Amino acid sequence: MKKEGKQQIWKDYQKEIADDNYYFQRSCIRQNFFPGSEYAFLKIIKEELGKDIFDDARQTTCTGIGYHSDIIPFETTQTVVARHFALMTEKGYHNFVISCVTSFGIYSEIFETWKEFPGELEKTRYYLKKATGREFELPSNMTHASDIIYKFREQIFSKRKYSLVNKNTGKPLKIVEHIGCHYAKIFPRKGVGGAEFPQVLSGMIESWGGEVVDYPERRHCCGFGFRHYNVMADRGYSVANSKKKFESMAPYKPDAIICNCPGCTMFMDKWQYVIAEMENKIYGTNGNGIPVLTYEELAGLVLGYDPWDLGLQMHQIDCESLLDKMQIEYDPELKYAGKNGEKLEIPIQPNYVH
Amino acid sequence: MKTVVIIGAGVAGVEVASQLSELGYKVALIEKSSYIGGKVAKWDHLFPNLRPASDIINSMEEKIKTGNFSVMVNTEITGGKGENGIWQLLTNNGKNFEADAVVVASGFGLFKAEKKEEYGYGIYNNVITSVDLEEKFKKGKTIKMTNGKIPERIAFIHCVGSRDEKSGNHHCSKVCCITGVKQAIELRNQIPDAEIYCFYMDLRMYGKDFEELYRTAQEKYYIQFIRGRLSEASENIDESLLIKAEDTLSGRPLKMKVDLMILLIGMEPGKETTDLGRNFKLGFDNDGFIKPRDIHLQRNLSSQEGIFLAGTCTCPMTISDTIDNARSAVIEVNNYLKNK
Numbered sequence: 007m008k009k010e011g012k013q014q015i016w017k018d019y020q021k022e023i024a025d026d027n028y029y030f031q032r033s034c035i036r037q038n039f040f041p042g043s044e045y046a047f048l049k050i051i052k053e054e055l056g057k058d059i060f061d062d063a064r065q066t067t068c069t070g071i072g073y074h075s076d077i078i079p080f081e082t083t084q085t086v087v088a089r090h091f092a093l094m095t096e097k098g099y100h101n102f103v104i105s106c107v108t109s110f111g112i113y114s115e116i117f118e119t120w121k122e123f124p125g126e127l128e129k130t131r132y133y134l135k136k137a138t139g140r141e142f143e144l145p146s147n148m149t150h151a152s153d154i155i156y157k158f159r160e161q162i163f164s165k166r167k168y169s170l171v172n173k174n175t176g177k178p179l180k181i182v183e184h185i186g187c188h189y190a191k192i193f194p195r196k197g198v199g200g201a202e203f204p205q206v207l208s209g210m211i212e213s214w215g216g217e218v219v220d221y222p223e224r225r226h227c228c229g230f231g232f233r234h235y236n237v238m239a240d241r242g243y244s245v246a247n248s249k250k251k252f253e254s255m256a257p258y259k260p261d262a263i264i265c266n267c268p269g270c271t272m273f274m275d276k277w278q279y280v281i282a283e284m285e286n287k288i289y290g291t292n293g294n295g296i297p298v299l300t301y302e303e304l305a306g307l308v309l310g311y312d313p314w315d316l317g318l319q320m321h322q323i324d325c326e327s328l329l330d331k332m333q334i335e336y337d338p339e340l341k342y343a344g345k346n347g348e349k350l351e352i353p354i355q356p357n358y359v360h
Numbered sequence: 361m362k363t364v365v366i367i368g369a370g371v372a373g374v375e376v377a378s379q380l381s382e383l384g385y386k387v388a389l390i391e392k393s394s395y396i397g398g399k400v401a402k403w404d405h406l407f408p409n410l411r412p413a414s415d416i417i418n419s420m421e422e423k424i425k426t427g428n429f430s431v432m433v434n435t436e437i438t439g440g441k442g443e444n445g446i447w448q449l450l451t452n453n454g455k456n457f458e459a460d461a462v463v464v465a466s467g468f469g470l471f472k473a474e475k476k477e478e479y480g481y482g483i484y485n486n487v488i489t490s491v492d493l494e495e496k497f498k499k500g501k502t503i504k505m506t507n508g509k510i511p512e513r514i515a516f517i518h519c520v521g522s523r524d525e526k527s528g529n530h531h532c533s534k535v536c537c538i539t540g541v542k543q544a545i546e547l548r549n550q551i552p553d554a555e556i557y558c559f560y561m562d563l564r565m566y567g568k569d570f571e572e573l574y575r576t577a578q579e580k581y582y583i584q585f586i587r588g589r590l591s592e593a594s595e596n597i598d599e600s601l602l603i604k605a606e607d608t609l610s611g612r613p614l615k616m617k618v619d620l621m622i623l624l625i626g627m628e629p630g631k632e633t634t635d636l637g638r639n640f641k642l643g644f645d646n647d648g649f650i651k652p653r654d655i656h657l658q659r660n661l662s663s664q665e666g667i668f669l670a671g672t673c674t675c676p677m678t679i680s681d682t683i684d685n686a687r688s689a690v691i692e693v694n695n696y697l698k699n700k
Contacts, residue, residue, distance in 0.1 A: 007595055011482035202477035222594035222602040257597050
């Protein structure tokens with residue numbers, strides 16, 4: 007593998023990422039499955055980087071999952087997106103930051119639609135005005151939240167408590183990165199590094215001391231696929247796709263997987279449990295699965311945030327193997343404790359993989 | 361004596377220079393690079409009969425040696441304008457020319473395989489182009505993987521940068537199909553035990569003896585042809601490649617491990633041709649090649665009076681077609697100058 011070839015491609019796919027003053031668009035899935043991620047993102051942006059970011063309680067879904075499952079018409083999705091732009095406009099922001107990759111795809115698709123078909127934009131303005139009385143401006147800069155972390159990755163690393171090094175061996179941790187399809191595969195120019203060899207997560211891994219695992223099925227979809235998991239009869243396709251990836255990455259013995267898409271994080275994490283239950287097959291080492299983290303959780307660990315504040319106990323695959331390799335201090339007793347320290351019920355443990 | 365300047369000392373340029381000087385014109389042949397012969401100078405053997413490419417180069421050198429025309433290498437045309445039937449040409453080395461006629465024979469460029477990112481050229485160790493392979497053949501090198509092993513399974517990928525909307529080239533490069541067949545046979549001769557596959561969209565064996573070579577490749581050399589375009593390639597832990605395609609004849613997706621992948625890269629207008637076309641305001645076809653005045657009746661005439669076109673600056677061609685095209689350019693130039 008020639009690194010210089012990738013660097014040339016990465017040079018070709020750079021995008022403008024705003025410096026400051028962000029309007030934050032949250033993710034439905036992430037708030038439920040990885041609630042610590044957006045908490046960590048906001049904390050990093052505000053407290054570590056000293057930037058201004060507005061977290062708006064008036065937001066709704068972007069309709070992405072309904073849209074991709076063909077139950078929400080495009081006009082509705084455009085109007086919902088327009089409403090979020092109106093909320094941003096009302097607050098005086100111009101830089102729109104999107105937490106979810108599905109939403110990022112939706113916003114990018116609509117943005118391009120409005121560029122190519124200005125009539126659609128005018129129609130949407132009319133619908134929004136009629137429905138809500140609101141008007142909106144288009145954002146001058148639109149990025150995915152991972153773009154922001156990528157942009158400031160060196161600054162984040164300068165404040166590190168830990169780096170992505172296996173303290174037991176002194177070697178860089180081997181990390182699989184997985185980019186959501188809707189981050190760069192729809193519009194490669196909108197992703198840092200393009201679609202084939204994206205850099206947004208690999209840049210973070212390398213800057214923070216880790217080593218990126220380049221495995222054959224790196225670009226394969228995680229299996230999320232909307233209809234694949236929505237329709238129960240099709241879920242086998244979803245598992246099969248994730249399995250293909252695990253089989254392909256396993257020989258490299260990765261220490262962790264990081265993703266920038268909520269769907270990918272969820273399925274790469276939970277399907278390991280399903281495959282273990284179905285086939286007693288485990289892809290990590292020493293009987294553990296491969297921990298799957300969001301990039302903000304990884305950034306949080308590097309900065310020394312408490313793993314349980316980051317919500318790592320919410321993951322299907324235990325993250326302790328990674329914490330131990332990085333020699334991160336944590337209290338196992340507090341894994342299932344509430345904020346006030348009260349012990350919560352411990353979840354039922356799976357049969358085969360942890 | 362009327363003067364003709366020919367830009368480009370490849371197959372077309374040398375042919376035009378030789379024939380026009382025979383007809384009694386004062387001819388200057390200008391070449392940007394340091395050598396004559398164009399792309400053929402870097403080729404080892406030619407389709408369809410696998411004759412050495414050096415035969416063609418030797419013939420060109422003979423024409424230069426015996427011909428009554430000047431050749432200037434390392435000379436690039438940087439600008440020019442025509443007035444009262446005379447073209448003033450400026451060069452990079454300060455030597456300028458006056459010409460009664462100019463023949464653009466600037467040839468073609470090669471598709472940059474890096475643009476097809478999904479194939480990993482320039483990133484994966486064992487992905488090379490047809491041009492790289494030919495260079496290895498010419499240097500007499502044994503074809504090996506980068507880890508020194510002899511490849512056991514080899515895949516040729518046709519139409520890389522040709523007939524491909526994503527890479528911006530809709531046109532067919534015409535010569536890559538038969539080049540792939542020729543190179544597969546040469547590889548078989550070098551590595552008798554290797555499995556060799558060609559992934560194609562369709563095979564355009566239009567030239568004399570092309571179909572015969574294709575049939576021979578299957579019957580005598582056991583080259584496997586799979587109709588299906590590659591979707592992507594990835595590198596395995598041992599530096600071999602995992603390729604994914606669809607076998608469109610069986611209608612099934614296909615995944616295969618290969619040790620070496622050869623991309624049959626297509627012909628493009630090339631920077632020299634584009635720059636000359638712009639400088640002389642010649643106009644371009646949709647494929648980016650210089651547009652002839654009439655595609656059927658005036659293929660060697662450009663939109664500018666006194667500027668003629670020869671060879672692959674107008675479209676992809678084989679060597680034989682290039683020589684024919686160059687000779688027809690000579691007739692057009694001669695007719696023009698006779699009546700001037």
